[in-house]
Amino acid sequence: MLEKLKARWKVNGVNLVLIIATFALGGSLCGWAGRRLLLLTGLEKGITWIVLYILLITLLWPLCVLLISIPLGQFAFFKHYIQRIGKKFGGKKNNGPVNIAIFASGAGSNAQKIIEHFAGSHTVKVALIVCNKPTAGVLSIAADQHIPALLIEKERFFNGDSYIAELQKQHIDLIVLAGFLWKIPSSLIAAYPKKIINIHPALLPKYGGKGMYGGNVHEAVIAAGEKESGISIHYVDELYDHGKIIFQASCSVDENDTPGSLAEKIHRLEHAHYPRVIGSLLQK
Numbered sequence: 289m290l291e292k293l294k295a296r297w298k299v300n301g302v303n304l305v306l307i308i309a310t311f312a313l314g315g316s317l318c319g320w321a322g323r324r325l326l327l328l329t330g331l332e333k334g335i336t337w338i339v340l341y342i343l344l345i346t347l348l349w350p351l352c353v354l355l356i357s358i359p360l361g362q363f364a365f366f367k368h369y370i371q372r373i374g375k376k377f378g379g380k381k382n383n384g385p386v387n388i389a390i391f392a393s394g395a396g397s398n399a400q401k402i403i404e405h406f407a408g409s410h411t412v413k414v415a416l417i418v419c420n421k422p423t424a425g426v427l428s429i430a431a432d433q434h435i436p437a438l439l440i441e442k443e444r445f446f447n448g449d450s451y452i453a454e455l456q457k458q459h460i461d462l463i464v465l466a467g468f469l470w471k472i473p474s475s476l477i478a479a480y481p482k483k484i485i486n487i488h489p490a491l492l493p494k495y496g497g498k499g500m501y502g503g504n505v506h507e508a509v510i511a512a513g514e515k516e517s518g519i520s521i522h523y524v525d526e527l528y529d530h531g532k533i534i535f536q537a538s539c540s541v542d543e544n545d546t547p548g549s550l551a552e553k554i555h556r557l558e559h560a561h562y563p564r565v566i567g568s569l570l571q572k
């Protein structure tokens with residue numbers, strides 16, 4: 289049961305305890321406040337009292353829970369939770385999940401982690417894998433996970449419609465680059481403003497730009513004698529590895545590190561953070 293809740297709300301054990309505590313304390317506060325307010329009206333306990341009490345606690349509950357969530361550090365979770373309830377009961381049309389397209393050209397280990405992270409989510413769906421390399425490992429991942437894949441070709445991507453119609457047909461809301469080596473054309477950036485993000489295997493603005501991908505990055509970092517490297521998650525603009533940085537995490541570069549061992553450390557960081565950062569971006 290607790291494991292299910294952790295997976296559903298995408299939280300760790302500590303946050304789960306704090307969320308449950310917020311529900312309990314917020315609920316008690318709401319009941320207490322409801323009774324105090326009714327006392328002020330001088331109403332006798334009876335059917336009217338019960339109806340009014342139910343009405344009052346329904347109105348007070350979001351307020352009380354949000355109030356309690358602040359000291360317990362769970363405000364962001366409850367804000368999102370209450371918004372979702374509001375949408376459900378407010379008669380607003382449910383617009384369905386946020387659809388992500390992952391663009392990848394390689395093995396796809398990041399794609400795999402992102403897919404796993406959102407599997408079972410009702411609000412976020414990895415709806416499409418876009419790839420420019422017929423032999424890329426990420427295509428097998430897409431097939432295994434039953435996610436539609438779109439194999440793109442250079443001419444149409446750079447000089448045609450950049451597959452924008454295709455992406456819109458699939459209702460793609462966010463484009464996540466995960467080891468995608470082609471530059472993103474301006475038309476696609478214009479069609480998805482602030483909706484395209486990338487992960488770079490170094491601490492930008494250093495070691496970014498044309499030709500700075502895969503092993504090249506780690507070789508350059510080691511050759512420069514850096515003591516630290518890391519990952520940068522950033523918005524994509526017209527320049528390589530240049531858009532506004534959303535998140536960075538670092539790791540040490542040790543004397544005996546090789547480009548291969550550094551790549552492993554970086555991959556571990558990417559897998560730990562990229563899915564989570566995407567999730568929190570989508571909650572904003």
Ligand code: GRF
Pocket residue numbers: 392394395396397398399466467468487488489502554555558
């Ligand atoms: C990652 O290191 C990412 O930072 C870079 O390309 C690599 C992709 O790895 N942009 P994978 O295909 O996700 O395993």
